[in-house]
Amino acid sequence: MSVLSSVLEAIDANLERSLGRLFELIRIPSISTDPAFAKDCRRAAEWLVDDLKTIGFEANVRETPGHPMVVAHHAGPAGAPHVLCYGHYDVQPVDPLDLWEADPFAPAIEDLGAGRKVITGRGSSDDKGQLMLFVEACRAWKQVHGALPCAVTMLFEGEEESGSPSLKAFLEANAQEFKADAALICDTSMWDRDTPAITAGLRGLVGEEVTVRAANRDLHSGEFGGAAANPLHILAKVLADLHDETGRVTLPGFYAGVEETPPEVLTMWEGLGQTPETFLGPIGLAVPSGEKDRSVLELVWARPTAEVNGIAGGYAGQGFKTVIAAEAHAKVSFRLVHKQDPVKIRAAFRDFVRARLSADCSVEFNPHGGSPAIHLAHDSPLVGKAKAALTDEWPKPAVMIAAGGSIPVAGEFKTILGMDSLLVGFGLPDDRIHSPNEKYDLSSFHKGQRSWARILAALSG
C-alpha cells in the first residue's frame, strides 16, 4: 500500500468521527457581525485550537482588535515545502430564521435520494465544512505516518463575514511567521458535483464616490432651468461616457495591462457549457451586457468593468418636485484584471470626471478599496500538481476557473507575504451560503478531505 493510499483509507474509516467533529463546530453560533455572538466566536476559535492540539499542532488563540485568529504550526520533513492553510470559522447571520427548515445550529445529515446526502446547518459549507478538510487531512496523515508530508501552518480567521477588519494588520505584524511557499485557501466552489476546480483568477477592485456640485442651493427648474448647470446632467454625461457602443470602457489607459485570454483557456471555458441563457436566465436577463463577442464567463472572469453601484440626487421621493439639485452623487467601481494598476485607474477616472465639469462646478471624490487582480499562472508547478491530485480523486478532471469577485485575503497574502494562493474549494452552487438552509454535500466533505490529503502529498513530492 502506498504512502498516500493508506492515508486515504484512514480518511474513509474516520468519516463518521470527522462528521461528529464538524457537527460540534457547527453547533457553536459564531456569527461575527453581531456583537451578541462574540463569546461564541471565541468559543469556536478555542474549539479549533483544542482540536489542532490533539493532532500535534502547536496551536493558539491569537488576539486581534476584533475576533481572535486561530494559528497553528506543525513541522514537516527536512527540505519539504511549507504551506499556509487559510479558512474562516465565523459564519453569516441566520435571519430570516423562519425560512430555515431546521435550527441552523443543529447540524444533521439529510438524504436527498439518488445516493446524495448533505450536511445541513449554518457554516456547513461556508466555511466550517471547508476548513475542517485541512484539519482532517492532516489528522489522517498523522494517524497513519506520525508525520505530515510538509510543514503546515493553519490560519483560521474569525471576521471574514464581516469584512476582515483585523486581517491586514495581523499579517503585517506577523509576516515572518506566515511566510510560506504557498497559501492554500479553501473557501471556493467546485464547477459541479463531479468536477473539481482551481480558481486561478480573481478580479481586483477600485471604488470611487463622486459628488458633483453646481449651484449653491437647490433651484426651481422653472426659474433657472435652461440657464443654470444641472449636476445630474453632468453626472449622467460622465457615467454614460464611461462605455462606448461596443461596451468597452472609455477611460484613457484603462486597458493597459489587460491581456487577451489565451485561446486554450477560452476553449476550456467554452467546454464548461455556460451560455447566456444558463448564466443570465436565473436572474431574469437574456442579453449579455458589456463587451461584444465575448462569452459570459470571459466577461466576468477575465475582462475589466466599470459599474455604477449607486446614484442619488435631486428629489426622488413620492410625487414630483421640479428642482435643479445643488449636487449629485454616484458610487462607481471598476473590476480589474491582470496587470491593471488601481492607482492609475483611480487617477484616470478623476481626470475623466473633471474634464466634463463646467468651469463653475466642482467635484469631490472619496476612494474605496483599491486592489489589483490576482492571477495564478496556469502552467505553474503549484497548479500542475494540484490539478493532477484533484483529477486523481474526482470523476472528472479538474478545471481552471476564475471568479469575478474579490477574495481580499488572497490579495493580502500576495502583497504582504509575497505568496501565491491556491484556491481550491468543494462548495457547490446550490449550497445556499449566506441564505437559509445552507448545506454541504457529504461527498464534498469526504472527498474534500481526500483531495487535500492528495494535494499535500503532491506538493511535497
Place this chain on the structure above:
Amino acid sequence: MSVLSSVLEAIDANLERSLGRLFELIRIPSISTDPAFAKDCRRAAEWLVDDLKTIGFEANVRETPGHPMVVAHHAGPAGAPHVLCYGHYDVQPVDPLDLWEADPFAPAIEDLGAGRKVITGRGSSDDKGQLMLFVEACRAWKQVHGALPCAVTMLFEGEEESGSPSLKAFLEANAQEFKADAALICDTSMWDRDTPAITAGLRGLVGEEVTVRAANRDLHSGEFGGAAANPLHILAKVLADLHDETGRVTLPGFYAGVEETPPEVLTMWEGLGQTPETFLGPIGLAVPSGEKDRSVLELVWARPTAEVNGIAGGYAGQGFKTVIAAEAHAKVSFRLVHKQDPVKIRAAFRDFVRARLSADCSVEFNPHGGSPAIHLAHDSPLVGKAKAALTDEWPKPAVMIAAGGSIPVAGEFKTILGMDSLLVGFGLPDDRIHSPNEKYDLSSFHKGQRSWARILAALSG
C-alpha cells in the same frame, strides 16, 4: 377721501392682524406631495374657508380625488365684472431640513437691516403669502365699504406643488361656476423690489417619472458585472443623450411649435439689464448652461428645456456596496414654450427611452403635469388697467416680463374656461421658494394687498 384711498388706509391699519393670519396659515405644514401631510392639507383648506366666511364669502371645502379645493363666492355691484382669483395653499417639501435656519413651519419676521423686513417660513412666498393678498384686499374693501367693487370668486388649490392632478377634472365639472371675465393669479414675482411685473408668458410643463428595470434582484457586481445589464447605465445614457453639445434638446420633434422671440421683445428684455453675472452670480454659478448664444432671460423665458429633477438607484448610503441594482429611477421634466404640444413631447420622450433599452430590460413611466405654454397679449385692456394700477402703487412703473416656470392653471383657465389670466405676483428672486429658508418681503405682503385692492378697483372702473 376717495373710495380707493380709504381701502388702502384700512390695509395699512390692519397690517399686523393680516400678518397674524398669514402666520396661522404658514404653521399648517400642507405639503401636498407627501401623503403623510394629507390631514394638514385639509386643515389649511378649512382654515381658509373659515377665514373667507368671516369676510362674507360663501365659502366651502370642495372634495377632489386628492387634496380639497377652497371655493368662495362674493357678489359685486350690478353690472360690475366678475373675477376669479387663484392661488394655492399647498407647499413644497422642506428637505433638506438641516439647511433651514429655523423651523420651516414656525413663521417669523426677520429684520435684514436697511429698512427691509422679511417673513420667513415654508409657503411665506409660494404661495400662502401671495394668496392671502387677495383675501386681505377683499377684507379691507368689505370693512370700509361693506361691499366689493366687483364680483369675486376665490379658487385656492391644494395640489399645485404636486402637479395639480385634480384641477382639470374639477374645472371641467364646474365650468359654469368658474367662468368669469378674467382670472387673477398671484403666484409670480416682481422684477425687483421697486418694480412690479405682469407676467405675460409662462412656460408649459411635462413631467415624467421613469423606472428602468433589469435583473429580477440586486446582483453582486463581482459575480455578474460585465455580463448583466446595469439599469443605472441605461438611465445615464438616456439622460445624457437628452442634450447635444450645443445645449439643444435632442428629442425628435421637440422644437416643433417653438418660435423665435421677436427682436423688439429681445430688446425690451435686454433693457432690464440682466447678465449672466447678475442672473447666475447669486446662485454661485457663472456659465450659462443650455443653448448657446442666447441671453439668460431668453433661455428661461422663451426657450424650452429638458431637466433631470431627481435620480435614485443602487446603494447611495454611507460607505460602499458593490451592487448592480435591479432598477433605476429618474424624474425628468420639460419646460415648453409657444405651441409645443405636451402630449407629443411626452410620447416622444417615452419612445426615446424605449429605444435605449436592451431587449431584456423594461421601463415604467408615471406622468406628472402636462400643460402648454401661456401668452397674454401686451396690448389687451386687462393688461393696460393692471399696469396703470401697479404703477400707481410702486416706486417704478410696472414691466411686462415672462416666466420660466409653469402655472398650469393658467393653461386650464384658457382651454377649459376660455378665459385669460392676469399674472401679477410680488415674490422676489431671492425668496428661495422650493428651497430651505424661504421668505417673503414684508413690503411685498403689504404693498401686494394694496396692489390687488387697486387692481380690483381698476378692473371695475
